[in-house]
Amino acid sequence: MNWTCAQTEERLSDYLDNRLDPADVTDLNRHVDGCADCTRLIEQVGTAVQRMRSLAPVEVPPLLVNSILDQTIGPRPAKTGWRGWFAWADFIVQPKFAMGALTCAVTLIILGYAAGLSPSKIKKGDLAPSNVYRAANRQAHLTYGRALKYVNDLKVVYEIQSKLRPEESPARERERQEAPASPTPQEKSQQDSRPGRSSTLDANLYAYIVTHASVRSQR
Amino acid sequence: MHRHARRVFGLCYRFTGNSHEAEDLSQEVFLKIYRSLASYRSAAGGFPTWLTSVTRNLLVDHYRRTKRDRLTDSIEDEMPRLEEKHSSTRTPFKQVADAELSGQIQHALSRLSPELREAVILRDLQGLEYNEIQEVLSVPEGTVKSRINRGRIELARILEQLGLRPA
Numbered sequence: 225m226n227w228t229c230a231q232t233e234e235r236l237s238d239y240l241d242n243r244l245d246p247a248d249v250t251d252l253n254r255h256v257d258g259c260a261d262c263t264r265l266i267e268q269v270g271t272a273v274q275r276m277r278s279l280a281p282v283e284v285p286p287l288l289v290n291s292i293l294d295q296t297i298g299p300r301p302a303k304t305g306w307r308g309w310f311a312w313a314d315f316i317v318q319p320k321f322a323m324g325a326l327t328c329a330v331t332l333i334i335l336g337y338a339a340g341l342s343p344s345k346i347k348k349g350d351l352a353p354s355n356v357y358r359a360a361n362r363q364a365h366l367t368y369g370r371a372l373k374y375v376n377d378l379k380v381v382y383e384i385q386s387k388l389r390p391e392e393s394p395a396r397e398r399e400r401q402e403a404p405a406s407p408t409p410q411e412k413s414q415q416d417s418r419p420g421r422s423s424t425l426d427a428n429l430y431a432y433i434v435t436h437a438s439v440r441s442q443r
Numbered sequence: 444m445h446r447h448a449r450r451v452f453g454l455c456y457r458f459t460g461n462s463h464e465a466e467d468l469s470q471e472v473f474l475k476i477y478r479s480l481a482s483y484r485s486a487a488g489g490f491p492t493w494l495t496s497v498t499r500n501l502l503v504d505h506y507r508r509t510k511r512d513r514l515t516d517s518i519e520d521e522m523p524r525l526e527e528k529h530s531s532t533r534t535p536f537k538q539v540a541d542a543e544l545s546g547q548i549q550h551a552l553s554r555l556s557p558e559l560r561e562a563v564i565l566r567d568l569q570g571l572e573y574n575e576i577q578e579v580l581s582v583p584e585g586t587v588k589s590r591i592n593r594g595r596i597e598l599a600r601i602l603e604q605l606g607l608r609p610a
Binding site: 233234235236237238240241243265268269271272273275276277278279280281282284285288289291292293295296297 | 444445448449452453456457462466469470473474477541544545548563567568570573588591592595596598599600602603607
């Protein structure tokens with residue numbers, strides 16, 4: 225049988241929905257192989273159908289079901305007691321919200337652990353607002369104190385370094401830079417004498433720190 | 444209840460292209476069903492088909508009722524609607540692409556005649572079989588087939604006019 229373009233258009237949905245007889249499918253395929261218009265039509269409509277089927281179902285507005293139930297079986301009995309107090313929070317019992325809340329809780333717990341909090345160490349008394357405030361205040365002061373001490377110590381170290389640097393003569397510095405990888409016997413003897421030099425340096429450093437510390441303590 | 448609400452709301456939304464209208468119509472459908480539960484015969488095609496049939500009849504009524512209003516403000520029909528939300532398991536990129544496609548399909552559907560539109564929605568968006576559609580629309584099988592076919596061809600042409608070409 226000779227298949228025509230009009231037949232392709234007429235039976236297109238049967239073809240796309242697999243409702244066409246095998247004999248007709250053969251005829252159609254034979255015609256379509258040599259017909260650009262029919263190939264294009266099948267491609268066009270097939271893609272449109274595929275796109276429609278790929279769409280996610282439309283989401284129902286959250287309050288629609290409630291209002292339908294209210295209108296049909298009538299308003300449900302109002303919640304009493306403590307449930308009534310939390311009736312406004314019904315939206316919380318939704319997968320999306322619960323997931324968000326869980327993520328927040330896990331993040332807080334991880335941060336808590338990182339900050340040194342552990343549920344096993346917390347006593348009942350620690351949860352009293354005044355104790356929480358006191359602990360937070362103490363922690364803040366301690367952190368401030370530690371930071372201040374660190375900065376001051378760093379200052380001392382830099383001061384010491386700047387005092388010691390002038391002792392390094394430029395000639396010796398140059399000598400050290402120019403020295404080859406394998407030390408000559410002369411240099412070896414110099415190296416041997418270094419412990420003596422470093423011990424004088426240590427002594428100088430020690431003396432400086434002691435005087436500096438005593439000056440600081442007098443202040 | 445959620446499953447049925449989804450089916451009814453989806454059908455109303457795709458037919459009217461308006462979320463608020465679809466919400467009002469869905470409520471109307473369930474009210475009507477609640478009142479006429481006694482007339483439901485379990486043998487006649489199953490509850491979902493009956494539900495779809497009631498929804499469809501109401502949509503046709505609504506369409507006739509609002510025909511005059513629509514003729515006066517047809518500008519609104521020209522706007523693609525992108526307001527539906529999708530399941531959260533999809534990636535944001537997919538969600539945006541889906542929303543765009545959904546808007547274009549919605550726009551194309553709104554340009555079909557109501558007979559072709561309902562046939563295409565029932566077949567390709569609601570996934571009903573030919574015999575179920577025949578029952579919902581109360582028309583012979585040949586008519587169902589020809590409406591689905593013409594609806595799909597017309598919709599594909601509109602989509603192409605909107606710039607959606609076969610991949």
